[in-house]
Each structure stands twice: as structure tokens, then as C-alpha cells.
Amino acid sequence: MTAPMEPTSQEALSIVKLEDICKTYVTGELIVPVLKGINIDVMRGEFVGILGSSGSGKSTMLNILGMLDVPTSGKYLLERQHVETLSDTELATIRNRKIGFIFQSFNLFPHLSVEQNIEVPMLYAGVPRKVRRERAIELSRQVGLGHRLGHRPTQLSGGECQRIAIARSLSNKPAFLLADEPTGNLDEKTSADIIKLFHELNASGSTIIMVTHNPALEAHFDKVIYLRDGRVSEHQNINFGGGPDVGE
Amino acid sequence: MLVSDLFRLSFHNLLLHKIRSLLTSLGVIFGVGSVISMLAVSEGAKRKALSQIEAMGIDKIIVYSKKPPLAGKDSSTSNASFTETYGLTVRDRKHIVRMDNIDHVTPVRDSRFKVMKGTKRLDLKLVGVGSEFCLDSGCHLLKGRWFKPVDFVNIRNVCVIGERVKRKMFRIGQRDIIGLSIRVGRHLFRIIGIIGNDHGTQYPELGSPNDMIYIPMRTSEAICKNYAFVREGRNAKVTIIDYDLLVVSVLDVTHIDNTAKRITAYMRKTHTETKDWGVLVPLDLLKQRERTQNIFTIVMGSIAGISLIVGGIGIMNIMLASVYERRKEIGTRRALGAQKRDILLQFLIETVFLTSLGGIIGIGVGVGISQVITIYADMPTVYEAWSIILSLLISGFVGVVFGTYPAWKAAQQNPIDVLRSE
Known part of the structure; x- marks a missing residue:
């Protein structure tokens, strides 16, 4: 879907565009504004990091980006289509087809095999069994775990689990990957491997948005968005055009 | 989601907790068992009474001195x-x-x-x-x-x-x-x-x-x-x-x-x-007996039905607990693109599977109970095909009735909340 694109090309298509997104939580009489007008633009093929300390609105941002939550106001354009007004069912379909979720704690289903885990999003997309299986094999190879298809997640290490989770996120060829602190539960060495995998995917055309509190990772992103107190405090474009050395 | 996949998934989930599934459906097992045995006993009693009356002859009028x-x-x-x-x-x-x-x-x-x-x-x-x-x-x-x-x-x-x-x-x-x-x-x-x-x-x-x-x-x-x-x-x-x-x-x-x-x-x-006399028409007696037997069957059936309801409530309880326990799974599935309908169906089918399975085992239990009654209480028991089919249908129905609320509850889980609740 996302053919590798010349990084310098200016006509790079917009994948995600948030315009003046606000999110206010109302709990009883307490009104808590969490996001106060967020504007970001993620282009196809970018590796974007959203950094912020806890309480900065990072999680809310992630939920809105992942369409698990709807903004109070503002516009959300996914591949130049408005999605902020869609129904729950339509949102579920978009999450399924357009977004590849990667969680901090992997969120694999412990009683399903690796192959079955990778197949889950395809299950909800109604992909026939045979096709699912072929794609699961292909994806597991892509993340380097082709030999582990029959295993259960409990038999795998943390790093391997996250690889499977990444394979799963790719199964419906989404518009972008949305990773929530993907290295948060991993040791340094494994983290580096996972980041390396992300770079590989990015290099082969995947658009990736990674939400993290870890400033050490910012060197890896094409673009870094700093969240502070519900606002974008800095919007840095660094190394657009080539990743840093991986495996630091 | 494909229907066949839904069924496979639900079945898989039940097999994960074999003992729990069995314990959960105990209520239905004994509910159906009692329905089957009650019906068998009352049908047996009915047949016996009818044959007694019939033996006097349906073309007979008995005139007797009193x-x-x-x-x-x-x-x-x-x-x-x-x-x-x-x-x-x-x-x-x-x-x-x-x-x-x-x-x-x-x-x-x-x-x-x-x-x-x-x-x-x-x-x-x-x-x-x-x-x-x-x-x-x-x-x-x-x-x-x-x-x-x-x-x-x-x-x-x-x-x-x-x-x-x-x-x-x-x-x-x-x-x-x-x-x-x-x-x-x-x-x-x-x-x-x-x-x-x-x-x-x-x-x-x-x-x-x-x-x-x-x-x-x-x-x-x-x-x-x-x-x-x-x-x-x-x-x-x-x-x-x-x-x-x-x-x-x-x-x-x-x-x-x-x-x-x-x-x-x-x-x-x-x-x-x-x-100082009486007139007895066995045919009348037969009809009357049939009516009272039907009432008896309904009463017995209702009592057994109550045990099914109790069983159903038990299942509902366990399923509600299971929904809470599996919030993370539900949240993850929702994030990966499951619609509310998919979650609802998954849990509903699971419950119906559970109760139907209970129903099948219950039929066996019911037949066993009736055999014991026949042997030890010397009461004839007769199973009829409709009572077995009815029990199966009822157990499925119990699953639908008592599974709907937990399934709805599961579908209503907010994925944000459940993903955060790790």
C-alpha cells in the first residue's frame, strides 16, 4: 500500500492531520481540559515521535489518534478524510483497516498461538482462513519469527512478543502504525532491536507514530512532537531524510 | 467477522476453562436433567393410568351397585x-x-x-x-x-x-x-x-x-x-x-x-x-385423566423450569464475572477492529454453547435419573422425542436469555478504560 517514497519529495501525502483538536473531560462538576488545540500533520512514510511526560495529555492524544476516543472539538483527517464524526461501528472498521496498534505490554492473547494472534485483525476484517494463514506466515518471517508460529506468547521472550505484536499490527496493511511506548516493558538491548525493526519497517514504507515519554528515543524520529500541558510545545523536524544510526 | 470464526473462537474459549465451563453449566445440566426426568415420569404415569382405563374397555359402560x-x-x-x-x-x-x-x-x-x-x-x-x-x-x-x-x-x-x-x-x-x-x-x-x-x-x-x-x-x-x-x-x-x-x-x-x-x-x-348405583364410562374417565395428567405435566415441567432459570442465573453471574476478568482482551479486540457486535456475538455464542452443552449432558443425566426412578421406585418412565428436543431448545434459549446481558455488558466496555486498566 505504502510504496517507498522519496523522503525529500514535497508532495508526500498527508496521512494524519489534526486541526485544533481539543479534548475536555467532564466528570461531575469538574471540567478538565486535557488537549487544548493540537495541530499536527503526519506525512506518508514518516516516523513520528510524540513525547511528553505523564499528565501532558499523551494518552488522550494516543486514544484520539487511535480512534478509541473522539475529540471534543477539532478536525481529524485520516488520509484526507474526516473521521471525527464517524459512528462507533465505522470507527471500529477504520481502526481495523487503517491503524496498526502496538501496545506497551504487547496485549497478545495468551491462549492463542503466534499465528492466531497475528490473524486477529484479519479475523475482524473478514479475511478468509487460507489467506489469513499465508499472510501470518509472511509477517512472522518479516519480523524474524517465522519459526515460532505454533508457539504461545507465554513461551516467547518480551522482545519476541513485541515482534509478534508488530506483525499483528501490520496484518491488514494499515495506513499507519500507532505504537504506545513499545519499548517500555523491554530491556535496553531488546528495545534497541525493536527500534531497529521499526526503522526497517519505516524504510520499507510504513508510517509510524510512536508515543513515548522516553526522551532518549527522540534521536530516532523523523519528526518529534513535544506535548506539554495539552499543547504542542515544540514541533521539531529532525533528520527528515534519514534515520540515525540504529541500535545505540 | 466470519460466523464460522466466531463459533470457533467461542468454542476455543470454552475449552480453555474446561472445569469452569462444566461447573458453570451444572445448573443447566441438572435443570435439563430434571425437566427430562419429570416429563419421563409424568409421561410414564400417564401411559400407565391410561392403559388401566383402556383395559376396562373404551367401548364399555360399567354399571355398578353401590x-x-x-x-x-x-x-x-x-x-x-x-x-x-x-x-x-x-x-x-x-x-x-x-x-x-x-x-x-x-x-x-x-x-x-x-x-x-x-x-x-x-x-x-x-x-x-x-x-x-x-x-x-x-x-x-x-x-x-x-x-x-x-x-x-x-x-x-x-x-x-x-x-x-x-x-x-x-x-x-x-x-x-x-x-x-x-x-x-x-x-x-x-x-x-x-x-x-x-x-x-x-x-x-x-x-x-x-x-x-x-x-x-x-x-x-x-x-x-x-x-x-x-x-x-x-x-x-x-x-x-x-x-x-x-x-x-x-x-x-x-x-x-x-x-x-x-x-x-x-x-x-x-x-x-x-x-345405590353408579355408571362409569372408561372413555370419559380416559379423557378426564388425560386432562389432569396434562396439568400434572405442566406443573412438573414448571418446577423443573424454575431450576433451569436458577441455572441460567448462575451462568449469567459467571459470564458477568468473566466479562470483568477479560476486559483487557475485550479492549485489545476493540482496538484491533472488533465491532461491538463482534464482542456481543462472541460472548453470546459462548453462553449459548455453554448452556447447549449443559443441555446435552443434562439429557443424559435426565435419562439416568429416570432409569434410577424406574428401577428403585418401580415407576414407569417414558421419554418422548419432543421432550428431548424441547430440552435442547430450552437450554439454548436459556443461553440467549441469560447470555444477552453479559454479552451486552462486554460490548459496552469502553476500550480506553479497559486498555488503561492494566
Whole structure:
């Protein structure tokens, strides 16, 4: 879907565009504004990091980006289509087809095999069994775990689990990957491997948005968005055009 | 999501927790088990009762003598009247025979002799019967023969005994009793046959045909006319009674009600003093019994149904707990693109699977319970295909009813909350 694109090309298509997104939580009489007008633009093929300390609105941002939550106001354009007004069912379909979720704690289903885990999003997309299986094999190879298809997640290490989770996120060829602190539960060495995998995917055309509190990772992103107190405090474009050395 | 995948997923989830699934469906297992066994028992009881009534014959009208409520009225106590006349008379019989739609009438008369074995009085009756009695009462010949016309004509002292008479009068080991004689009072009767009745027929005032010693009507008339001495306490009484029972066979069963009505009308007209008679139509009894049995079945079924409801509530509880326990799974599935409908169906199908499985096991349990009842309580049990199908349907239905709320609850889980709740 996302053919590798010349990084310098200016006509790079917009994948995600948030315009003046606000999110206010109302709990009883307490009104808590969490996001106060967020504007970001993620282009196809970018590796974007959203950094912020806890309480900065990072999680809310992630939920809105992942369409698990709807903004109070503002516009959300996914591949130049408005999605902020869609129904729950339509949102579920978009999450399924357009977004590849990667969680901090992997969120694999412990009683399903690796192959079955990778197949889950395809299950909800109604992909026939045979096709699912072929794609699961292909994806597991892509993340380097082709030999582990029959295993259960409990038999795998943390790093391997996250690889499977990444394979799963790719199964419906989404518009972008949305990773929530993907290295948060991993040791340094494994983290580096996972980041390396992300770079590989990015290099082969995947658009990736990674939400993290870890400033050490910012060197890896094409673009870094700093969240502070519900606002974008800095919007840095660094190394657009080539990743840093991986495996630091 | 493909339906086949949904089913596979739900089934997979159940197999994950085999013991828990089994425990959860225990309520349904025993609910269905009790439905099956209750229905089997009540159906068995129904069949038995019906066959009893049927054995009296659906083309029969039983007219019987009944001791009047206050025997001999006031006069008997003050006047110490020694005779007591009541019941069906020869005139009644002759009149009934001439009515429309009557095939034949078989009379039965109790001699009221005491049947003794040594000094012990046996609960047996010596009755004079017409030649068609064996057939009309639904009895069959076990040994020997039934009366021939010659027995009647020659007023022979022969008897045919009921099945239980043999057991009560003779030693257990005694094999061939045909040709032996039994003594009742001053009279000796040669046994020429044994008859039995498997249907549990009970005649009003007389009881089971198995407990009777039959002699030809003419013999009975010859040895004791139509009266009998009966001792009641200190009073000795003479009871004059022509017939105890008239088994009326009709020609056309469809008009049996009318015939019975006519007989009743006649009896009412001729027996004006006291109601010393009764008319019984087995067919009516059959219909009535069927109605009461149906009510019985409904009541039993309802009680069993309550246990199913309890079972269903148990399942609902476990499923609700399971929804809470699996919030992370639900949240992840929702994030990966499952729609509310997918989650709802997943949980609903799981519950229906659970209850249906419980239903299948429950059918086995129910059959087992009925077998135990049959063996130990000696009650006949009959399963019918519809009761098994009904149980299966009900158990599935219980799954739908009690699974909907937990499934809805699961579908309503907010993915943000459940993903955050790690």
C-alpha cells in the first residue's frame, strides 16, 4: 500500500492531520481540559515521535489518534478524510483497516498461538482462513519469527512478543502504525532491536507514530512532537531524510 | 467477522476453562436433567393410568351397585331390619340389554362368601360371571380354559381363578393346580383355568380381576340365589343384590355418551329411593385423566423450569464475572477492529454453547435419573422425542436469555478504560 517514497519529495501525502483538536473531560462538576488545540500533520512514510511526560495529555492524544476516543472539538483527517464524526461501528472498521496498534505490554492473547494472534485483525476484517494463514506466515518471517508460529506468547521472550505484536499490527496493511511506548516493558538491548525493526519497517514504507515519554528515543524520529500541558510545545523536524544510526 | 470464526473462537474459549465451563453449566445440566426426568415420569404415569382405563374397555359402560350412603336408612337402626336390598336388579339388566346401541351385557355378582385359608381370611372374592367376562374385562388366559356354555347349562361347580388367587391360596412351589379343587364355604369348585390382567384394572366396589375366583353365573345363582349373609359387628344381615356389576358393551363407540346418558336416565328413574348405583364410562374417565395428567405435566415441567432459570442465573453471574476478568482482551479486540457486535456475538455464542452443552449432558443425566426412578421406585418412565428436543431448545434459549446481558455488558466496555486498566 505504502510504496517507498522519496523522503525529500514535497508532495508526500498527508496521512494524519489534526486541526485544533481539543479534548475536555467532564466528570461531575469538574471540567478538565486535557488537549487544548493540537495541530499536527503526519506525512506518508514518516516516523513520528510524540513525547511528553505523564499528565501532558499523551494518552488522550494516543486514544484520539487511535480512534478509541473522539475529540471534543477539532478536525481529524485520516488520509484526507474526516473521521471525527464517524459512528462507533465505522470507527471500529477504520481502526481495523487503517491503524496498526502496538501496545506497551504487547496485549497478545495468551491462549492463542503466534499465528492466531497475528490473524486477529484479519479475523475482524473478514479475511478468509487460507489467506489469513499465508499472510501470518509472511509477517512472522518479516519480523524474524517465522519459526515460532505454533508457539504461545507465554513461551516467547518480551522482545519476541513485541515482534509478534508488530506483525499483528501490520496484518491488514494499515495506513499507519500507532505504537504506545513499545519499548517500555523491554530491556535496553531488546528495545534497541525493536527500534531497529521499526526503522526497517519505516524504510520499507510504513508510517509510524510512536508515543513515548522516553526522551532518549527522540534521536530516532523523523519528526518529534513535544506535548506539554495539552499543547504542542515544540514541533521539531529532525533528520527528515534519514534515520540515525540504529541500535545505540 | 466470519460466523464460522466466531463459533470457533467461542468454542476455543470454552475449552480453555474446561472445569469452569462444566461447573458453570451444572445448573443447566441438572435443570435439563430434571425437566427430562419429570416429563419421563409424568409421561410414564400417564401411559400407565391410561392403559388401566383402556383395559376396562373404551367401548364399555360399567354399571355398578353401590352401597347406599346410609344403609337401610333410619328404619334399619331402630327396626333392626335384617335385610338390605339395593343395587342392580335383573329387571335393570333386561332393560339395558334391550336399549339401542347395546351389543351385550355381562353380569358380575359377588357371592359375598368369605374365602378362607385355614383360619385366615383371604382378601378374595367369589364372583359369578357371564360367559363373556374374560374378554370384556381385558383379561387373558394364563392356563387351562375359560367357561364353556356347557358349564353354564349344567351349573357345574367349576371355577377360573385370577392370577393372584393362586399365589394367595396355594403354596409357592405348587405347580399344576388345574384340576385341583378349592373350597369356599361349604362348596367345592374345581379349578379349570387361570386368568390374568396386566393393565391394573380396578372395578368399582369389586377391585382387581386378579383377586377374584370366578364361577359361572348360573352356578352362583344356584348356590346362593341373590342374597348373602353379611355380619356387621353384632348384627347379621341379609343383603339382597342381583348384580354387583354390569359390563355393558356398546356397538358404536361414537355414541357411547348417549347410551351412557340413557342408562343413567333409566337408573335414575327406577332407583328413586337411594342412589345405590353408579355408571362409569372408561372413555370419559380416559379423557378426564388425560386432562389432569396434562396439568400434572405442566406443573412438573414448571418446577423443573424454575431450576433451569436458577441455572441460567448462575451462568449469567459467571459470564458477568468473566466479562470483568477479560476486559483487557475485550479492549485489545476493540482496538484491533472488533465491532461491538463482534464482542456481543462472541460472548453470546459462548453462553449459548455453554448452556447447549449443559443441555446435552443434562439429557443424559435426565435419562439416568429416570432409569434410577424406574428401577428403585418401580415407576414407569417414558421419554418422548419432543421432550428431548424441547430440552435442547430450552437450554439454548436459556443461553440467549441469560447470555444477552453479559454479552451486552462486554460490548459496552469502553476500550480506553479497559486498555488503561492494566
